[in-house]
Amino acid sequence: MDHVADRLTERLRRVRALHQRSVRRREGRFLVEGPQGAREAVRHAAPAVREVLLTPGAATRYPEIAGFERVQLVTEEVSAALSADSQGVLAVVDAAAVATDEGALAGARLVAVLARVTDPGNAGAVIRAADAAGADAVVLTAGSVELLNPKVVRSTAGSLFHLPVLTGADAAASVAAVRAAGLQVLAADGRGRWDLHALDGAGAPDLARPTAWLFGTEAQGLSADERALADATVRVPVHGLAESLNLATAATVCLYESARVQRA
Amino acid sequence: MDHVADRLTERLRRVRALHQRSVRRREGRFLVEGPQGAREAVRHAAPAVREVLLTPGAATRYPEIAGFERVQLVTEEVSAALSADSQGVLAVVDAAAVATDEGALAGARLVAVLARVTDPGNAGAVIRAADAAGADAVVLTAGSVELLNPKVVRSTAGSLFHLPVLTGADAAASVAAVRAAGLQVLAADGRGRWDLHALDGAGAPDLARPTAWLFGTEAQGLSADERALADATVRVPVHGLAESLNLATAATVCLYESARVQRA
The missing domain is CATH 3.40.1280.10 (SPOUT methyltransferase, trefoil knot domain)
Known part of the structure; x- marks a missing residue:
């Protein structure tokens, strides 16, 4: 169990690090905070959405996001620590999702x-x-x-x-x-x-x-x-x-x- | 001198209190933060402008505000303590300046x-x-x-x-x-x-x-x-x-x- 918990902690640390530009560039991923943005990411760029971190409350409020196949439930405390502006919904998305051709x-x-x-x-x-x-x-x-x-x-x-x-x-x-x-x-x-x-x-x-x-x-x-x-x-x-x-x-x-x- | 300093401290305390709605209602005054708003207050509602609190730097940058007749110079520290969003320019204006008839x-x-x-x-x-x-x-x-x-x-x-x-x-x-x-x-x-x-x-x-x-x-x-x-x-x-x-x-x-x- 500790091993599982450690792995989650490490994953969350890496999500949080995406607030830094240098990390976004290195990893080729970015954060989408809040239900509106996450919903559109899931709807229009699903293959590029690595995961969606949801609080149980947000999962209830936004079933169209909770139904996505890569959802990680997190507590309110963890969600708040990951982003002050997420309203319980935080998506991690590959930079390739944004067409720049x-x-x-x-x-x-x-x-x-x-x-x-x-x-x-x-x-x-x-x-x-x-x-x-x-x-x-x-x-x-x-x-x-x-x-x-x-x-x-x-x-x-x-x-x-x-x-x-x-x-x-x-x-x-x-x-x-x-x-x-x-x-x-x-x-x-x-x-x-x-x-x-x-x-x-x-x-x-x-x-x-x-x-x-x-x-x-x-x-x-x-x-x-x-x-x-x-x-x-x-x-x-x-x-x-x-x-x-x-x-x-x-x-x-x-x-x-x-x-x-x-x-x- | 101490008496003068005390009076200024008391005045600044009252300015800062205008961040509270109850104080705005009681005093019939409000805050205008930042050079753009303060300039328009001085230009279009001068009689209602009780005072403009300016840092020396802002006074140099905005001569059209510094020329107003009721300017109180304050330090950068005091200005920052009065408002986090003033860019060194803070006006105290009577509610009557805003026409609501x-x-x-x-x-x-x-x-x-x-x-x-x-x-x-x-x-x-x-x-x-x-x-x-x-x-x-x-x-x-x-x-x-x-x-x-x-x-x-x-x-x-x-x-x-x-x-x-x-x-x-x-x-x-x-x-x-x-x-x-x-x-x-x-x-x-x-x-x-x-x-x-x-x-x-x-x-x-x-x-x-x-x-x-x-x-x-x-x-x-x-x-x-x-x-x-x-x-x-x-x-x-x-x-x-x-x-x-x-x-x-x-x-x-x-x-x-x-x-x-x-x-x-």
Whole structure:
């Protein structure tokens, strides 16, 4: 019995170590905290889910997760020690579950490119919004937050398992890749040349065309070099006294406006 | 000198106590943490700003705040003890700075009504998005998070000082008030009758009309009783595999679509 207990302790130690980036890279695995993300992992990436650690209470609340074939029951205390944000549900998933192949851009009609986005909550929220708007892929450029950071994963609410997210290329290479796939590139910028809701002047970009949106950081926006990569710069109109939009809000408005026009 | 130091200590103790709701209610004051919110308070509600507590570093970084007439310099240590989220800038503001008068609804063309929204970050994000979309007012129904909760205030990024936010009435009374002001009432609901982007069938609501949007909680959405208060239920289309939108995303899409159509 002690031998079994020791083996479990060692396994749990290794799960907990996945909070560290270096361990995630070495092991090629990451954590999915919380029922929403774990459910989508089990539903859309089951072969890549190594195991799901569940408290008895969570197993009762989430039968669709408890029915998965590799479940380890753990006490509330152990679950809390493994993650403060799991609500009793913690999945260990192979990095391969997240499609990051450049081939994902072939035939794409709507793509979000995030340039050097460092806030995990923002990155995750944009991935979730892109999924909802029906985007075919998201690109996180080099210099962005690590995609498999637990807070990014949690903020996507499972959307990470719904659409490919490409990482590692800088903004110039990312823009070249989406352009090679036939998409126009629009930079979302607070001081952009065109108003998103008044794209009817001569030379205005046509949102019906396949489009990659380029978004910058919330604090600084896009650099001049990044803006210059785009075919046009477009601003989300700000009607009230707000000085700016947060990144997730701006991305939501742009992506949904593209979806509306492309699907009209 | 000791007398002066004692007085400052007592003042700081009272500032710190404003993290407690009971103290905010008793004193009729609240905290605004961080440079963005404090700047908007000074800019749009200066008479109601009792004081701004600034570190020397923040005073250098934010001259537009440091120039305010009631600034108290504090050390980094004191600032950190007063708030973990202030970035060296903390304003103490009278509750009266936030306009909550029902008269604010007269002539309104776009209003967001949040029914029992309890997450402070969500409530603040919707207030910020409503400001950007040019909404005339926001209503937080009874049972929602306290508007002057420091996290709500911080999440609004200053938008709290840009538009009136009405509180205290339940959903039925709030809907009655916006309807009395001449607005149609649309409930945003994931299973709504109408697709926001296909409002062209017979009987479809006309977004060009003055509109109040009714939003529910992220977890449960609107109750059946709340949906029944509306003239129509409208869903934001979800094109990808995402199961739902978070509240701030759904509100952003609805409010910006109203702004687009109303201003076309």
